[in-house]
Amino acid sequence: MNRTRNNACETARTRALVQPPTPQHYQTPARPLRAPPRYTFYMPPAAWGWEITPAELESWILEHTPQWLVLNKPPYVVCHPSKRGPWSSLAGACREYLGLQRVHMPFRLDRETSGVVVIAKDPATASQMQRAVQQRRVRKIYLAILTGELGEAVTVDAPIGRLGATRVAIRQGVIEGGQRAVTRFIPLHSEGGYTLARVEPETGRLHQIRVHAAHIGHAIAGDKIYGPDESLFLEFLESGFSPRLASALPLPRHALHCAEVHFDPAAWCPSGLHFHAPLFPDLKMGASESAPGVPGGINRPFPFL
DSSP states (O other), X not given: OBOOOOTHXXXXXXXXXXXXXXXXXXXXXXXXXXXXXXXXXXXXXXXXXXXXXXXXXXXXXXXXXXXXXXXXXXXXXOOSOOTTOGGGSHHHHHHHHHTOSOOBOSSOOOTTOEEXXXXXXXHHHHHHHHHHHHTTOEEEEEEEEEESOOOSOEEEEOOEEEOSSOSBTTOEEEOTTOBOOXXXXXXXXEETTEEEEEEEESSOOTTHHHHHHHHTTOOBTTOTTTSSOTXXXXXXXXXXXXXXXXXXXXXXXXXXXXXXXXXXXXXXXXTOEEEEOOOOHHHHTTOOSOSTTSTTOOOSOOTTO
């Protein structure tokens, strides 16, 4: 990707707000509860995603019709629009590439998560796709490398909400009173302290797969927020992928890939829609096509073991 950025990138603020540690936040009649102060960390240019080129965008296209564009989003590319110019986000790049005033995403992926992203090109298609997502008529299948060896399939039914006692304001967790969230983890291959898993979320909460993986003691490999220490995320915001992060994490990004997206049959798509995105090289280096039940399966050691 093009590492040339405009000057605004140098001072643009990351959306990831953090808050200083506080030993206690409690409420008494004499001490009303107050929200802890928040600070915004500036992300150095080296830690930002790069600008997308038209040629790169074309290379990511899985399917292009008059109604939609389907892409295999690489890691480190943000989906949401950015103030740093249209080619700094997937939404902006698609808008420019298609020559449209606006494009629509029925769902998004985190910056480091790779895989299937669907772009609706007109409001009618966007409305139909969004309705399908809301009615849970869209099934997504992810591939993840988990820390630890998961011995059997497990379904996690645990509510998710925003954590209070954390310096990372975007961090979610399993909390009482949170939104219902259900995720199924199916181990496909375990070796050397890691597990390749098929992941099927039934709901779509913020960071759901990452939160539930950590909740069962098998955090996603490379996860800076839900992995071994959330301070790794704060250091990443300040310094990028530092030597400390390199020694603490098995790879530079969290190992999560949206491999398949299926829309159920409906009036606007009588046969349904089925999209599959192959793994990117950083996760596919130890993969082969021979393992059953997984696109680009794995049957030999991961390269980082």
